[in-house]
Amino acid sequence: QVQLVQSGAEVKKPGASVKVSCKASGYTFTSYGISWVRQAPGQGLEWMGWISAYNGNTNYAQKLQGRVTMTTDTSTSTAYMELRSLRSDDTAVYYCARSYYDSSGLGYWGQGTLVTVSS
Amino acid sequence: QSALTQPASVSGSPGQSITISCTGTSSDVGGYNYVSWYQQHPGKAPKLMIYEVSNRPSGVPDRFSGSKSGNTASLTISGLQAEDEADYYCSSYTSSSTLEVFGGGTKLTVL
Numbered sequence: 001q002v003q004l005v006q007s008g009a010e011v012k013k014p015g016a017s018v019k020v021s022c023k024a025s026g027y028t029f030t031s032y033g034i035s036w037v038r039q040a041p042g043q044g045l046e047w048m049g050w051i052s053a054y055n056g057n058t059n060y061a062q063k064l065q066g067r068v069t070m071t072t073d074t075s076t077s078t079a080y081m082e083l084r085s086l087r088s089d090d091t092a093v094y095y096c097a098r099s100y101y102d103s104s105g106l107g108y109w110g111q112g113t114l115v116t117v118s119s
Numbered sequence: 120q121s122a123l124t125q126p127a128s129v130s131g132s133p134g135q136s137i138t139i140s141c142t143g144t145s146s147d148v149g150g151y152n153y154v155s156w157y158q159q160h161p162g163k164a165p166k167l168m169i170y171e172v173s174n175r176p177s178g179v180p181d182r183f184s185g186s187k188s189g190n191t192a193s194l195t196i197s198g199l200q201a202e203d204e205a206d207y208y209c210s211s212y213t214s215s216s217t218l219e220v221f222g223g224g225t226k227l228t229v230l
Contacts, residue, residue, distance in 0.1 A: 035219070037165075037221075044208060044221060044222070044223045044224040045157070045159075045165065045208050045210070045221040045224070046221065047210070047217065047218070047219040047220065047221060050218065050219075059216075059218050061217045062215070062216045062217045063217075095164055095165070097165075100167055100170055100176050103170040103171055103174065104153040104155065104170060104171055104212060105155040105167045105169070105170025105171065105174075105176070106155070106157075106165070106167055107167045107170070107176055109164035109165060109166075110164065111164060112164055
């Protein structure tokens, strides 16, 4: 079965960087892209971007351009999301997700990684 | 401010039907049949309930249905059950440089 397992919670100071991992299993990693979605405490979902696990092509949300980098390691079936110059409003649960087969819906989600930005 | 507009809350009694709306523009909801709906219980990851406007993933009860008219998509839940109480989010592909946008979410209360 498809599983996405994310790395553990992080606490960072403002201005620092964080890198969250998402290890995939149960399918051919390079056949699907990985999306990243975040959710600030008590707030809604925010799409951050997408990376093709096949060729590494990326598309980032406009508001995060320049601060976010998404990568993959096909040898370990792992996707990564790095966010730099962290601010307090980056405090959120970060999710990785994969599409439901070839649809546009995100049918498989990681368990989420809480990133807390605090001085 | 979210790109897609949803009501903050809806409520219904067990057995009743409710509809949650999701209003966008011709650049997102109205322009593409790539609207999804997600259910999220507290502390849990979102769950895909509807994709591409009206399709249900395997395992999602047929009490959940989706539709679209113009720039507004809708999620209807019939035969409400207690376990349907959750937050619901719509999303859509968008022609802007940000490929995907979410609604602000709707809290469903089953009375």
